[in-house]
Amino acid sequence: MPRLTLLDGQEQIEDLLQVRLRPVRLEDYIGQPTLKKRLGIALKAARKRGEPLEHLLLYGPPGLGKTTLAHIISREMGGNLVTSSGPAIERSGDLMGILTNLQAGDILFIDEIHRLPRPVEEFLYSAMEDFQIDFVVDKGVFAKTVKITLKPFTLVGATTRAGLVSAPMRERFGLLYHLDFYPVEDLQEIVLRSSSILGVSIDPLAAREIASRSRGTPRIANRLLKRVRDYAEVMGDGFINREIAAKSLVLEGIDPLGLDELDLRFLTTIIQVYKGGPVGIEALAATLNEEVDTLQDVVEPYLLKSGFIIRTPSGRKITELGLAHLGLT
Numbered sequence: 001m002p003r004l005t006l007l008d009g010q011e012q013i014e015d016l017l018q019v020r021l022r023p024v025r026l027e028d029y030i031g032q033p034t035l036k037k038r039l040g041i042a043l044k045a046a047r048k049r050g051e052p053l054e055h056l057l058l059y060g061p062p063g064l065g066k067t068t069l070a071h072i073i074s075r076e077m078g079g080n081l082v083t084s085s086g087p088a089i090e091r092s093g094d095l096m097g098i099l100t101n102l103q104a105g106d107i108l109f110i111d112e113i114h115r116l117p118r119p120v121e122e123f124l125y126s127a128m129e130d131f132q133i134d135f136v137v138d139k140g141v142f143a144k145t146v147k148i149t150l151k152p153f154t155l156v157g158a159t160t161r162a163g164l165v166s167a168p169m170r171e172r173f174g175l176l177y178h179l180d181f182y183p184v185e186d187l188q189e190i191v192l193r194s195s196s197i198l199g200v201s202i203d204p205l206a207a208r209e210i211a212s213r214s215r216g217t218p219r220i221a222n223r224l225l226k227r228v229r230d231y232a233e234v235m236g237d238g239f240i241n242r243e244i245a246a247k248s249l250v251l252e253g254i255d256p257l258g259l260d261e262l263d264l265r266f267l268t269t270i271i272q273v274y275k276g277g278p279v280g281i282e283a284l285a286a287t288l289n290e291e292v293d294t295l296q297d298v299v300e301p302y303l304l305k306s307g308f309i310i311r312t313p314s315g316r317k318i319t320e321l322g323l324a325h326l327g328l329t
């Protein structure tokens with residue numbers, strides 16, 4: 001077989017594995033118990049009434065399962081899933097194309113919904129509220145609006161922070177769910193589940209080791225599992241025990257609590273450059289040469305959750321716990 005075909009085949013298998021790790025039914029979803037219960041009831045009630053699920057806003061840090069939940073909802077409701085993202089929908093015309101192509105009961109997933117351009121967002125209001133859109137044809141004195149009726153659909157919006165979504169937009173969602181970082185026990189269960197799907201043999205203690213270094217995030221847990229699997233296959237016989245997991249994650253530069261290189265640079269910069277803080281996020285971003293959004297959406301939430309930093313009116317400050325984690329006082 002030509003080598004190119006072989007590689008293509010392998011790539012396809014990798015893709016399939018990625019997709020296979022994602023739970024497709026709500027009952028297979030691990031963690032977020034309150035959200036799961038509320039969503040389960042909403043789904044059952046909607047199905048019982050034969051109506052689409054109400055529009056739903058998911059918010060929380062990246063990698064916690066917002067896209068996965070959109071897939072689950074479409075599967076549970078039996079509609080197609082159409083996905084897009086805020087920055088990808090530049091004009092109302094783009095959105096109109098998407099909306100008019102939806103079938104009854106379809107799920108429209110818009111990631112980073114806070115980044116929709118304002119005119120597009122306003123265009124979405126009437127679509128959400130009464131499944132109608134006003135389309136303006138012609139210009140100037142000849143301009144007239146044509147009402148288009150849409151099929152009833154469910155909008156699932158995702159954002160890293162609910163505060164970024166405008167109030168009128170937020171009010172049009174019937175269901176608002178916050179995703180929080182996962183406790184180690186849930187991540188351990190996710191790693192064990194993924195291992196069994198990938199056909200990897202793993203000691204539960206090794207799964208716990210990976211889980212505790214995953215920053216409370218299933219996406220990171222699944223990524224680390226793959227690195228550990230590589231390590232176990234090359235350096236051992238493929239079986240993942242705790243020692244193999246720890247060694248491979250140290251090699252990956254992941255610290256015992258899962259803090260990565262950027263987390264550690266964030267903390268040491270506050271200490272070394274800003275004397276422990278308080279420091280404003282813009283100043284930190286400039287020193288670290290990173291985007292403010294990356295720091296606010298990706299780095300800070302877990303450091304705040306872990307109690308390593310606090311946010312004060314005058315900026316971010318390192319805590320005793322943060323200093324202790326770095327071996328400082």
Ligand code: ADE
Pocket residue numbers: 021022023028029030031065068190193218219
């Ligand atoms: N894979 C990624 N996230 C998951 C979750 N919450 N439950 C089960 N498997 C997952």
